[in-house]
Amino acid sequence: MPVDVTVCTTCKYGPTAAFDAAGRTGGEILAEALEAAAGNRRAVLRISRHECLWACRNSCAVLIQAAGKTGYLAGRFEAGAAAAAAIAAWAEAYAQSADGAVPYPMWPEAIKGHFIARIPASGEAAS
Numbered sequence: 152m153p154v155d156v157t158v159c160t161t162c163k164y165g166p167t168a169a170f171d172a173a174g175r176t177g178g179e180i181l182a183e184a185l186e187a188a189a190g191n192r193r194a195v196l197r198i199s200r201h202e203c204l205w206a207c208r209n210s211c212a213v214l215i216q217a218a219g220k221t222g223y224l225a226g227r228f229e230a231g232a233a234a235a236a237a238i239a240a241w242a243e244a245y246a247q248s249a250d251g252a253v254p255y256p257m258w259p260e261a262i263k264g265h266f267i268a269r270i271p272a273s274g275e276a277a278s
């Protein structure tokens with residue numbers, strides 16, 4: 152089942168700068184790195200871009216979700232290949248999970264401490 156990884160393109164580049172020297176936001180850099188990290192797994196990891204996920208204090212932010220599974224909002228990533236590799240690896244494990252729960256031993260080190268919110272699957276009954 153494909154996983155949608157939505158990257159906020161308007162997240163700032165760093166704590167004091169919205170853009171890098173080339174005029175790119177941190178979110179744009181992370182999106183590009185994630186597209187590269189997804190590589191030939193693009194049928195499973197569908198990377199998309201979206202302006203502002205309302206997690207601005209936790210930039211760079213990404214939303215990981217799939218039909219019928221709990222979704223996850225994660226952030227506080229530095230824009231670049233290391234974060235992208237960790238997000239892609241976790242999302243691939245998420246793709247293989249039945250309900251969106253990825254066993255903690257499978258978590259890449261670089262994703263630990265970055266989750267912000269757990270989002271119930273659409274249509275899940277409230278309890």
Ligand code: FES
Pocket residue numbers: 159160161162163178202203204205206207208210212
């Ligand atoms: S600017 Fe990225 S979450 Fe708002």
